[in-house]
Amino acid sequence: MEPVLDIRNLNVDYGLGDKAVHAVRDVSLTLHRGEVLGLAGESGSGKSTLAYGLTRLLAPPGVITGGEVIYHPPDDEPYDVLGLSDRALRQFRWAETAIVFQGAMNSLNPVHKVSTQLTDVLKAHEPRMSDHARKARAREMLKLVGISPDRMDAYPHQLSGGMRQRVMIGMALILRPRVVIMDEPTTALDVVMQRQILGQLIELRERLGFSVIFITHDLSLLVEFSNRIAIMYGGRIVEEAPAATIYRDALHPYSKGLLSSFPALRGARRELAGIPGSPPDLAGMPAGCSFHPRCPRAFEPCAGEIPVLGRPDTPDGAGRSVACWLSHPHPGAR
Amino acid sequence: MKYFLQRMGFYLFTAWAAITLNFFIPRLVPGDPVQSLIAKYQGQLSTKSIASLYVLFGLDKHQSLWTQYVDYWKQIFHGDLGLSFTFFPAPVSQVIGQALPWTVLLVGITTIISFTLGTGLGVLAGWRRGSWADGLLPVTTFFSSVPYFWLGILAIYLLAGPDSFFPSSGGFDSELVPAWDQYFIPSAIQHSLLPALTILISSVSGWILSMRNMMVTVSSEDYITVAHAKGLPERRVALSYAARNALLPSVSGFALALGFIVGGTLLVEIVFSYPGLGFTLLQAVGAKDYPLMQGIFLIITIAVLVANLLADVAYLLLDPRTRKEG
Amino acid sequence: MKSFLRNGKATAGLAILGVYLLFAIIGPWIAPYDPSARGNDLVKGPSAAHWLGTTHLGQDVLSQLLVGTRSVVYVGFLAAIIATVLSVLVGVAAGYLGGKTDDTLSVFTNVVLVIPAVPLMIIITSTLNDVSDTLIAVIIGLTCWSWNARVLRAQTLSLRRRDFVEAARASGERTWRIIGFELLPNLTAVIASGFVGTVIFAVLSEITLAFIGVVNNGWNWGTILFWAQGQQALGQDAWWWFVPAGLAIAVLGMALALINFGIDEFVSPRLRSAGKTKLRTARGRTVRMRIGFTPVLGGAPPPAKEPALAGEAK
Ligand SMILES: Nc1ncnc2c1ncn2[C@@H]1O[C@H](COP(=O)(O)OP(=O)(O)O)[C@@H](O)[C@H]1O
Ligand code: SF4
Numbered sequence A: 001m002e003p004v005l006d007i008r009n010l011n012v013d014y015g016l017g018d019k020a021v022h023a024v025r026d027v028s029l030t031l032h033r034g035e036v037l038g039l040a041g042e043s044g045s046g047k048s049t050l051a052y053g054l055t056r057l058l059a060p061p062g063v064i065t066g067g068e069v070i071y072h073p074p075d076d077e078p079y080d081v082l083g084l085s086d087r088a089l090r091q092f093r094w095a096e097t098a099i100v101f102q103g104a105m106n107s108l109n110p111v112h113k114v115s116t117q118l119t120d121v122l123k124a125h126e127p128r129m130s131d132h133a134r135k136a137r138a139r140e141m142l143k144l145v146g147i148s149p150d151r152m153d154a155y156p157h158q159l160s161g162g163m164r165q166r167v168m169i170g171m172a173l174i175l176r177p178r179v180v181i182m183d184e185p186t187t188a189l190d191v192v193m194q195r196q197i198l199g200q201l202i203e204l205r206e207r208l209g210f211s212v213i214f215i216t217h218d219l220s221l222l223v224e225f226s227n228r229i230a231i232m233y234g235g236r237i238v239e240e241a242p243a244a245t246i247y248r249d250a251l252h253p254y255s256k257g258l259l260s261s262f263p264a265l266r267g268a269r270r271e272l273a274g275i276p277g278s279p280p281d282l283a284g285m286p287a288g289c290s291f292h293p294r295c296p297r298a299f300e301p302c303a304g305e306i307p308v309l310g311r312p313d314t315p316d317g318a319g320r321s322v323a324c325w326l327s328h329p330h331p332g333a334r
Numbered sequence B: 001m002k003y004f005l006q007r008m009g010f011y012l013f014t015a016w017a018a019i020t021l022n023f024f025i026p027r028l029v030p031g032d033p034v035q036s037l038i039a040k041y042q043g044q045l046s047t048k049s050i051a052s053l054y055v056l057f058g059l060d061k062h063q064s065l066w067t068q069y070v071d072y073w074k075q076i077f078h079g080d081l082g083l084s085f086t087f088f089p090a091p092v093s094q095v096i097g098q099a100l101p102w103t104v105l106l107v108g109i110t111t112i113i114s115f116t117l118g119t120g121l122g123v124l125a126g127w128r129r130g131s132w133a134d135g136l137l138p139v140t141t142f143f144s145s146v147p148y149f150w151l152g153i154l155a156i157y158l159l160a161g162p163d164s165f166f167p168s169s170g171g172f173d174s175e176l177v178p179a180w181d182q183y184f185i186p187s188a189i190q191h192s193l194l195p196a197l198t199i200l201i202s203s204v205s206g207w208i209l210s211m212r213n214m215m216v217t218v219s220s221e222d223y224i225t226v227a228h229a230k231g232l233p234e235r236r237v238a239l240s241y242a243a244r245n246a247l248l249p250s251v252s253g254f255a256l257a258l259g260f261i262v263g264g265t266l267l268v269e270i271v272f273s274y275p276g277l278g279f280t281l282l283q284a285v286g287a288k289d290y291p292l293m294q295g296i297f298l299i300i301t302i303a304v305l306v307a308n309l310l311a312d313v314a315y316l317l318l319d320p321r322t323r324k325e326g
Numbered sequence C: 001m002k003s004f005l006r007n008g009k010a011t012a013g014l015a016i017l018g019v020y021l022l023f024a025i026i027g028p029w030i031a032p033y034d035p036s037a038r039g040n041d042l043v044k045g046p047s048a049a050h051w052l053g054t055t056h057l058g059q060d061v062l063s064q065l066l067v068g069t070r071s072v073v074y075v076g077f078l079a080a081i082i083a084t085v086l087s088v089l090v091g092v093a094a095g096y097l098g099g100k101t102d103d104t105l106s107v108f109t110n111v112v113l114v115i116p117a118v119p120l121m122i123i124i125t126s127t128l129n130d131v132s133d134t135l136i137a138v139i140i141g142l143t144c145w146s147w148n149a150r151v152l153r154a155q156t157l158s159l160r161r162r163d164f165v166e167a168a169r170a171s172g173e174r175t176w177r178i179i180g181f182e183l184l185p186n187l188t189a190v191i192a193s194g195f196v197g198t199v200i201f202a203v204l205s206e207i208t209l210a211f212i213g214v215v216n217n218g219w220n221w222g223t224i225l226f227w228a229q230g231q232q233a234l235g236q237d238a239w240w241w242f243v244p245a246g247l248a249i250a251v252l253g254m255a256l257a258l259i260n261f262g263i264d265e266f267v268s269p270r271l272r273s274a275g276k277t278k279l280r281t282a283r284g285r286t287v288r289m290r291i292g293f294t295p296v297l298g299g300a301p302p303p304a305k306e307p308a309l310a311g312e313a314k
């Protein structure tokens, strides 16, 4: 499979100097063409930070302290998105990677009509398009996500939560991007609506052929809708594998904990079943494996050395990786 | 529309409250200063104007408060605010009618300019944190702490004078007669420049600061991040997304701040002997001309209410959420 | 509190305010002359005998300024206390109790807010004969509480929906206890900033009233300006007569405004005028912290050429 987006050793901090919070640490992840990559982890594990960091959308005090985000255009040399000039980055955004944000409720500008917010993307990226053609495309996108085109002239406050969410998805697809990032797109919706929207999205992906990075704290959703899953904890990826593999045979104790828990519907923080304690304080991370204070299976090396994400030491280890001393030859065993 | 009617109702209620307040103030005070004024002008006052003053100031002690109140309203509705003693024997309504346009033009135009300018600078300062516009803040803070009228005094001291372009007092050249002609209008404009500048400098900083803070607050809204993520040009994000939303609280603040601004601007008129309501009020205070003072208070209140209503209409046009649901 | 005091603006403001408070106390004692006593030097500029010159009656301007400080500070603080108490009562009650109470109190607040305060004060004070400083403070306090009440109502509304208040309500705690122990501590900053703002407004109002001449007993800075304006200080180039009083107001206002900036920034750190906005990257370039374009430090060297993007190619 050819890669579309190649994240290499990405590091993101909030703040500078000693007071900096390391929210994303050394994350490497590859998104392939046409796949749905799930990103799961408790709230506060750095999923959104990773997603927005990719295109430098983090507000101050966010700082990208290292790494690369290599984008592979269909028929050109790959390049580092983090190295683009402001102008080039502006053109890159939305045209190549679009984002459906976590706060979909507030993602629409309350003072402009839906149509204005759909067409201004086109105006910015395809200046030669006629007004008429822009309107037509906007209408088409609304139809695509199941909204009657006569809602074009509606203001955001006149739409229900689900409709706003759909508008945002339609907006994300309007430039036919090759990557769509969805950050907890369903937290504000009820269960029925969640599945309906997700189902539609997957269908659209098959039709339009984009790749999706799908972020959620609800692992059960991912098992159903994604090809591959990466699990984040304390700013790091702790396990990555095909969805079915994770579901059947997760290696990392944290992944297992996530799988056995049923997150509250509306995304409120709750304790993991069998994993007491709360997500680590990023400002004062424990030494060694950051999960060890909560890990039911922690043993000698865990508090001392950080397990590196890598191919597990098991026969079926190909195509998956995990960061846990249980799956790697650990220092104590030598 | 519902919003508009609601606001309308509120302003009518406020007007009623202000007029009722005006009715009670002289009645709560011991001693009858107006009675002594009437005594002083004995013989020069017609029976009709004495009767009107009796109604306005509750001098007829034999009537019940309710009868007084009803009569008071009747008289207000006829536009009869009594006689002015300062400009004896002109009726208060006439005195106010002459002063009002000066104030409305000076304060109205200057306030709108100040709001526009301050809001624009506030957008800059709030959008580009740490740019030169942030340097404006300490300066503007200083000017907003200075009383309007003292700044006016300084302006006259430093800029006006016999040989200066800026006249130090009055609303027009005293050799001219008010008229809409090519002599009078330039003179009126020339006379208004310094007072206008004074009001502008004192009031602009408030708008800069509030708009800056609103911009900073709005900039962290999700839809601003979305606008950036959409790759929109910076100008569009700053103006059409951030500033457009930050403007809303500023406009509703504008309405509410008017009552405060008016107080300051009246004083500027006094310093410049500008022939508007403020200067007239000063003369009324000096002569203990109660009918004129009360009339001016009523008119100022009503003018502020009308300005509020206009700001509400602007808000209605700016914020789709207040319009009829569709 | 400590971190509040570490805010440069707030400490500067508090220090200046402290000086004013000191002069409010000792001003009348250290004034070199009786501020009303006439002298032979009429409208004379600063000299060794009269540091800030004299008035048309030969009165010492410095003494008037020093004596006047007490009245200004007294009226400012008393009025602000009255207004703050009123605004807390009305604003918190409206926000917390909600419903009909809220509707009624809100309309009441807004009515008081839109009626222009200064003209109202002028007619009230001029109708009353002979107003003392205390009475002026009461009148000012009664007319200018509404802005803060509005702010407090909004804050209370948003606090009421927070978990800890909901929890207290659910556990059946008494209303006054919730307001006193859960709400008020969280409203401290808002109340403080409202108080400081009202002191500025009250001081300006008192000076305004004195400057117009509706109150004219005892000395305050407005009285000085009243005489300066009335006796043609401007025409006589007697800057010493009207500049110091105005500066005293401006600096006091400035100090109070600084304290309020400090409070605002303490409450919402985002408002702080950008501290460190420029960063150095590993490549030695400087980048700016700004919304929409996260700074990138370190990482790979910049691409040799800008890639041709879809948008440009078309
Ligand atoms: N603006 C910010 N300033 C400081 N720390 C932040 C900021 N935003 C997020 N963080 C920290 O980064 C961590 C990751 O946050 P986030 O990426 O939003 O997690 P997720 O999306 O997985 O819930 C959080 O634990 C939070 O402490
Ligand atoms: S490394 Fe140790 S502490 Fe960390 S998850 Fe594995 S077993 Fe648990």
Ligand SMILES: [Mg+2]
Residues within 6 Å of the ligand: A044, A047, A048, A049, A102, A183, A184
């Ligand atoms: Mg998130």
